[in-house]
Amino acid sequence: MTSPETPALPPGGVRIAFVGKGGSGKSTVIGHLLAHWAEDGVPAAALDADEPGDEENGSLVEWADLADLGAPVYPAPSRAGIRERAKQLTPAGGVLAVDTGAWVRKAGGTHFAVLSAVDLAVLTMAPTRMELDRAGSILAALEHLESVGAHCPKLRILLTMTNPSAAAADEQEAALTDAGYQVLRTRVPRSDSRDGYGQAFGRPPRLVSGSPMDQLAAELLDVSAEVVR
Numbered sequence: 001m002t003s004p005e006t007p008a009l010p011p012g013g014v015r016i017a018f019v020g021k022g023g024s025g026k027s028t029v030i031g032h033l034l035a036h037w038a039e040d041g042v043p044a045a046a047l048d049a050d051e052p053g054d055e056e057n058g059s060l061v062e063w064a065d066l067a068d069l070g071a072p073v074y075p076a077p078s079r080a081g082i083r084e085r086a087k088q089l090t091p092a093g094g095v096l097a098v099d100t101g102a103w104v105r106k107a108g109g110t111h112f113a114v115l116s117a118v119d120l121a122v123l124t125m126a127p128t129r130m131e132l133d134r135a136g137s138i139l140a141a142l143e144h145l146e147s148v149g150a151h152c153p154k155l156r157i158l159l160t161m162t163n164p165s166a167a168a169a170d171e172q173e174a175a176l177t178d179a180g181y182q183v184l185r186t187r188v189p190r191s192d193s194r195d196g197y198g199q200a201f202g203r204p205p206r207l208v209s210g211s212p213m214d215q216l217a218a219e220l221l222d223v224s225a226e227v228v229r
């Protein structure tokens, strides 16, 4: 999918953090992205900054232990070491994806350390009013970083758990766009079928050409090339 028009990434590579509510699909998305990038020959790695104890279904590190994701996944060091480690692990001309746990806004916490370490933050969000309200905390955190002159990643919003009928997602996208945010073109549909994304944990990601995950892998390379110069 990405091969013919894959944009060249900078020699130093790019770092993309995935942030959002627990259960919004961050780890599932990253697992698939790693596999698609690997298939397309894009050097990739992941850093898992999800903190143990979060009541999510499984971390990216655990998934990578159970199945080949096509790229290495490393556990993140303590908060203070994240920035340095992220730099170290970013493949030349490639992508480092950074996974995070359920969003908590805590100055000096893991999430702020991750945001200070990446070029691009992808905020995963299901198209519901409640998710929009919750995301306010993440958006405020980014604005805070900017206002104090700290490194602030570029932001893109990824709609996940969308429904095929799309009305709710269209509405959410319109509201976000009106508010000045940039929403990724690709949406990750909720899929509960036997081979769907909901059942992917612990198994090798299914590589389906032209699927939402395949399209997202390509779109994020485009966005990365655009935001990191």
Ligand SMILES: Nc1ncnc2c1ncn2[C@@H]1O[C@H](COP(=O)(O)OP(=O)(O)O)[C@@H](O)[C@H]1O
Binding pocket: 020, 021, 022, 023, 024, 025, 026, 027, 028, 029, 056, 057, 058, 102, 161, 188, 189, 190, 191, 192, 196, 197, 198, 199, 200, 201
């Ligand atoms: N696109 C999807 N459709 C249906 N279920 C999904 C999808 N993506 C993830 N899931 C399921 O939702 C739960 C949360 O996904 P996960 O990727 O762990 O989210 P997060 O890392 O944001 O907490 C898991 O049980 C996972 O299997």
Ligand SMILES: [Mg+2]
Binding pocket: 026, 027, 028, 050, 056, 058, 059, 060, 099, 100, 101
């Ligand atoms: Mg997770």
